[in-house]
Amino acid sequence: MQQQRHETGSERDGGAFLQLRSLPPALRPLVRAYLLGYASAVAPRLLTLILQHLSRRRTKNKKTLPADVDERTFVESVVHVLRTGLAPQRFPTFCAALVGGSTLLQVATGLGDTPRLRNPPEKAGLTRVLVRLARWLASFVAAWFSLRLLQSKQGLPRRDSASAAAAQADRDAASRKKFAGRTLDLTLFAATQAVDVIVGELWSEHRGRRTAAQKWTKGEQFISRMIDPLAFVASCGPIMWAWFYSPESLPRGYNKWITSAAHVDLRLIEALRRFRSGELRYTQETGQAPLLGAMCKDYGLPYQLGDPVKVVPFPCGIVHMGRGPSCEYHAWRRFWLSWRWAMYTYLPLALALQLRKPTRKSPLLALLSASRSSAFLATFITLFYYGVCLGRTRLGPHLIGKDVPCRQRIDSGLCVSTGCFLCGWSVLIETASRRKDMALFVAPRAMATLLPRRYAADKQWRETLAFAASTAVVFTCALENPRRVRGMMGGILGLTMRN
Known part of the structure; x- marks a missing residue:
């Protein structure tokens, strides 16, 4: 009976499919990593193909298909996706080499018998340090060669070039000099997790000492609760600034998602x-009136309101995109429309999660969870737009000035920076566990805005080393103290690396 209960608990944690009881224990992490990597790489592409196939079937008699649509049949496309996922230089092989290489090296060095070292007395002192160092080295070697395997795949990193001329320039430059950077997002994700592990461990030890000495203060407790929200706020600022002024520094898909969520007229x-660039200046004729002038006409506003020579500054009614002059009413409308848009995404996901353990309260719990997440996203968007209005009209002119140079300065970046600072505080609407996951999600993307998306290939060893x-830090911690690896990565490693 005890064995049956143990197996049931294991199946609940990881699913019977990933138990792999028929394989030797040393090989189970490798196979699990490959299966999970394959599923994560192939499933989104298959879902996209299915949705496109259904869309084509609905419109096949309406002559709305683009001329350059792929001529391959749906079945051929599915087979192609499944086959490419098996290539040796793809993500599934990388996952298997990373996790499997680390565990097999530890088995080869005699560490496989002690997969988790939790302060046993016989492993104290120098022996404990040596065991930890050996595990770190095994993970380091596996990580080095697995990333090199992924980097060996030919191809340039994706960029957000808007024209064929820019893409051709990239190809011409690549022919003269080799570039790297395709795996930069993966490296930044690993670095963020490592920093979180180290800082979390140091703070835990500090809290343990202070609590034992009965000196743990309310201020320190407040800092503990606010670390994740502050990390989220500090990350969202650079991300939103980059989305405005240097979108090429963001991952392509992430930049596209922000644009779709913003629901903004790109002319604004x-x-x-x-x-920001100085191309558009108040009271100076630089030929820029048609940009906002045409936008004004589209939203039922006078054309001259978009002329920077005649109107200083251009009114917030243009920012509101036809929703009236009131900044507060625009903020409320933004919240409602964004909440409704987000519910179409979050509600199906929340219902799907409740299906794991359905109860009578599952529909209500799913609705509450989706409403909360939608409120977070709606507040994020609202705070950003209202921050722009605060900087332009409500607060900025009273602090900086109302003359033409001050108005120019406000619209050259101060209004956007206000929105960038405010939007991240919407994370306080979410639960503490969600704040943790969200902070770890956005931090690598914020770091990416500070680094070039492409760099010379002869510097690639630096990225591989990082x-x-x-x-190695994350894997070592996952073996010794699994709870210290927070977020989704902690759950994945806990599922994958166990024997």
Whole structure:
């Protein structure tokens, strides 16, 4: 009976499919990592193919298909996706080499018998340090060679070039000089996890000492609760700034998602970018009136309101995109429309999660969870837009000035920076566990805005070194103190690395 209960608990944690009881224990982490990597790489592409196939079937008699649509049949496309996922230089092989290489090296060095070292007395002192160092080295070697395997795949990193001329320039430059950077996002993710592990461990030890001495203060407790929200706020600022002024520094898909969530007229963003570059200046004729002038006509506003020579500054009614002059009413409308848009995404996900253990309260719990997440996203968008209005009209002119140079300065970046600072505080709407996951999600993307997306290939060893060292820290901690690896990565490693 005890054995049956143990197996049931294991199946609940990881599923019977990933138990792999028929394989030797040393090989189970490798196979699990490959299966999970394959599923994560192939499933999103298959879902996209299915949705596109259904869309084509609905519109096949309406002559709305683009001329350059793929001629391959749906079945051929599915087979192609499944086959490419099996290539040796793809993500599934990388996962298997990383996790399997680390565990097999530890087995080869005699560490396989002690997969988790939790302060046993016989492993104290120098022996404990040596065991930890050996595990770190095994993970370092596996991480180094697995990333090199992934980097060996030919191809340039994706960029957000808007024209064929820019893409051709990339190809011409690549022909003259080799570039790297395809795996940068993966490296930054590993570095973020490693920093979180180290800082979390140091803070835990500090809290333990202070609590034992009965000196743990309310201020320190407040800091503990606010670390994740502050990390989220500090990350969202650079991300939103980059989305406005240097979108090429963000991952392509992430930049596209922000744009779709913002529901903004791109002419408005272009105008603020031209203010930033000095191309658009108040009281000076630089030929920029048609940009916002045409936008005004589309939203039922007088054309001259978009002329920077005649109107200083251009009114917030343009920012509101036809929703009236009131900044507060626009903020409320933004919240409602964004909440409704987010519910279409979050509600199906929340219902799907409740299906794991359905109860009578599952529909209500799913609705509450989806509403909360939608409120977070709606508040994020609302705070950003209202922050722009605060900087332009409500607060900025009273602090900086109302003359033409001050108005130019506000619209050249101060209004956007206000929105960038405010939007991240919406994370306080979410639960503490969600704040943790969200902080770990956005932190690597914020770091990416500070680094070039491409760099010379002869410097690639630096990225590989950073990835290997960071991954070794995370893996070592996952073996010794699994709870210290927070977020989704902690759950994945806990599922994958157990024998």
